[in-house]
Amino acid sequence: MPYINIRVTREGVTPEQKLQLIEGATDLMTRVLNKDPATTFVSIDEVETDNWGVARENVTTMRQREAEQKAIR
Amino acid sequence: MPYINIRVTREGVTPEQKLQLIEGATDLMTRVLNKDPATTFVSIDEVETDNWGVARENVTTMRQREAEQKAIR
Amino acid sequence: MPYINIRVTREGVTPEQKLQLIEGATDLMTRVLNKDPATTFVSIDEVETDNWGVARENVTTMRQREAEQKAIR
Amino acid sequence: MPYINIRVTREGVTPEQKLQLIEGATDLMTRVLNKDPATTFVSIDEVETDNWGVARENVTTMRQREAEQKAIR
Amino acid sequence: MPYINIRVTREGVTPEQKLQLIEGATDLMTRVLNKDPATTFVSIDEVETDNWGVARENVTTMRQREAEQKAIR
Amino acid sequence: MPYINIRVTREGVTPEQKLQLIEGATDLMTRVLNKDPATTFVSIDEVETDNWGVARENVTTMRQREAEQKAIR
Numbered sequence: 001m002p003y004i005n006i007r008v009t010r011e012g013v014t015p016e017q018k019l020q021l022i023e024g025a026t027d028l029m030t031r032v033l034n035k036d037p038a039t040t041f042v043s044i045d046e047v048e049t050d051n052w053g054v055a056r057e058n059v060t061t062m063r064q065r066e067a068e069q070k071a072i073r
Numbered sequence: 074m075p076y077i078n079i080r081v082t083r084e085g086v087t088p089e090q091k092l093q094l095i096e097g098a099t100d101l102m103t104r105v106l107n108k109d110p111a112t113t114f115v116s117i118d119e120v121e122t123d124n125w126g127v128a129r130e131n132v133t134t135m136r137q138r139e140a141e142q143k144a145i146r
Numbered sequence: 147m148p149y150i151n152i153r154v155t156r157e158g159v160t161p162e163q164k165l166q167l168i169e170g171a172t173d174l175m176t177r178v179l180n181k182d183p184a185t186t187f188v189s190i191d192e193v194e195t196d197n198w199g200v201a202r203e204n205v206t207t208m209r210q211r212e213a214e215q216k217a218i219r
Numbered sequence: 220m221p222y223i224n225i226r227v228t229r230e231g232v233t234p235e236q237k238l239q240l241i242e243g244a245t246d247l248m249t250r251v252l253n254k255d256p257a258t259t260f261v262s263i264d265e266v267e268t269d270n271w272g273v274a275r276e277n278v279t280t281m282r283q284r285e286a287e288q289k290a291i292r
Numbered sequence: 293m294p295y296i297n298i299r300v301t302r303e304g305v306t307p308e309q310k311l312q313l314i315e316g317a318t319d320l321m322t323r324v325l326n327k328d329p330a331t332t333f334v335s336i337d338e339v340e341t342d343n344w345g346v347a348r349e350n351v352t353t354m355r356q357r358e359a360e361q362k363a364i365r
Numbered sequence: 366m367p368y369i370n371i372r373v374t375r376e377g378v379t380p381e382q383k384l385q386l387i388e389g390a391t392d393l394m395t396r397v398l399n400k401d402p403a404t405t406f407v408s409i410d411e412v413e414t415d416n417w418g419v420a421r422e423n424v425t426t427m428r429q430r431e432a433e434q435k436a437i438r
Contacts (some may be wrong), residue, residue, distance in 0.1 A: 002298065003298075004296065004297070004317075005299075006294065007296070008321075010326065016129070017320075017324050018123050018131065019130075019325040023126075025320065026126065027129070028316040029353055033309060033313075038128045039128075040124070040126075041147065043120050043125050044125075047262050050234045051263040051265070052243065052261070052293060053241030053259075053260065053310070054260055055257045056236065056246070057238075058238055058241055068237075074155060074205060075150050075152065078149050078151045080150070081175075081181070088277075091288060095272030095276070100275075101174065102152075105163050106154065106159065112368065114271070114273055118266075120210075121231075125147060127185060140173045152302045159294070165294070166350075168350055169345075186345075186348070188346075189299060190345075191339075191343070191346075197383055198403070199387030199405075199406065199407035202391040220374060221372065222335070222371075222374075223371050223372070223390075226367065226369070229368045244369075247386065248371075251389065252386075258331060260293065277368060307423075311418075311422075314422070318409060332419070334418035335418070336417075337416070348413055
C-alpha cells in the first residue's frame, strides 16, 4: 500500500519522464520492500520556481544566476 | 482542529462536488470524533492524470485502455 | 485512485474510530465521485498536541484552558 | 534539513510576498533550531478557493459573504 | 531540489531498507531528471496498520485475513 | 486559512521551541499576507534520522560523521 509523493519544480518535465518516475518509484518499493505494484500509488507535484525556496532564495533567482554564470564562461 | 487533504485526479470535478467533499469530510470528523466544524480544514488537490501512477502506469494510459475496452463491447 | 490524508491531534482516537474514518472517507469518494473503493487509500496521522498550533498557541495549552474553564463552572 | 510546506488560498499572492514567506520560514528555522539555511526547503502551494473548506463551506462562498457584508456597511 | 515523501505501513522496515529507499529515490531523480543528489531530500513515514485504509478496511484486518488464508492452505 | 507543515528531524526539539515555531509561522502569515491567526494551523512532524535522507545518505550517518570530525579537531 505504499504512497509516494514526488515534488519537483515545474521546469518542463515531460510525460515520458513522469512515467519513468512512476515506474522507478514503484519498482523501488517492489525491490526493497516486496510491495505489490497494484497497490502502489505515485503522485507527482510540479511546483512553480517562484514557490520553491532553497537556501533562503527562490528557484527562479537561482536559475537566473546559473544562466548568467554560464553566459560569462 | 482536523486537517483533511483529499487528492484526486483532475478529471472534471465540479464546484458542487467539491463542496460535497468538504461537507462530507467535515461531517465525518464531527460524527466520529466530535470535532468542531469551525476548526476543521479540508483541502482538495486535483492531480493531472499524467502525474498519478497506479500499478506502475499513469492514469492517462489507464483511462485510454478503459475507453477502448468500452468501445469494443 | 483517491488518496485521503486525515490529520488529527493524538488524543485517544480508538481503532474503532479510525476504522469509521476509513469507511466514511472511502464512502464519501464513492458517493460524490463514483470512485472505486478498491483503489481508495486513507491514511490517518495523529499529531502530538505540542506539535499542533491553532491561533498562535499549541493544542496542549488550549486543552488546559478548556479544562480549567470547565472546572470553574 | 527542514522542509516547510505553506498552503494558502490562491488569491493573488505576489512573487515578492512568496519570497518573504521563503525568507521568513527559513529564518525561523535558523533562529529557533539553529538549522542551516543551505539545507532548508520551503514550498508554497496555492489552493483554489473552491478547493479549500473551513467550517463546512468553501472559501469562495466565505469571500462572497465578506464582500456583501462590506457593501452593506 | 526534489522532495520525495514515501509512506508505508509500519511493519518492520529495517534501517538498511530505509537507506536503500533513500538511495533509490535519489538515484531516480538523478537518472530521469538530472537532479543534484546534494539537494534531494527523501523522508519516509511509517504509518500504523490501524491508521492505513485500502478498499474500506484497515491494513491490520487485511494482514489477519492474509495470515488466516495462509494457515488454511 | 493557511496551513503550515514543518518537518524536521527528531533530535530533541523542546516544547518551548515547538511553540516558537508555531508562533513564528503564524506571525509570518499575518505579517506577509495579513492572514487571521485564528484560522492559521501549524503542524510539526518530527522524522527519525534513519527516515530522512539528504545527498543520498541518512541523517543518522551524517550526524555520526559530523561528531567524528568534531572529535578529531
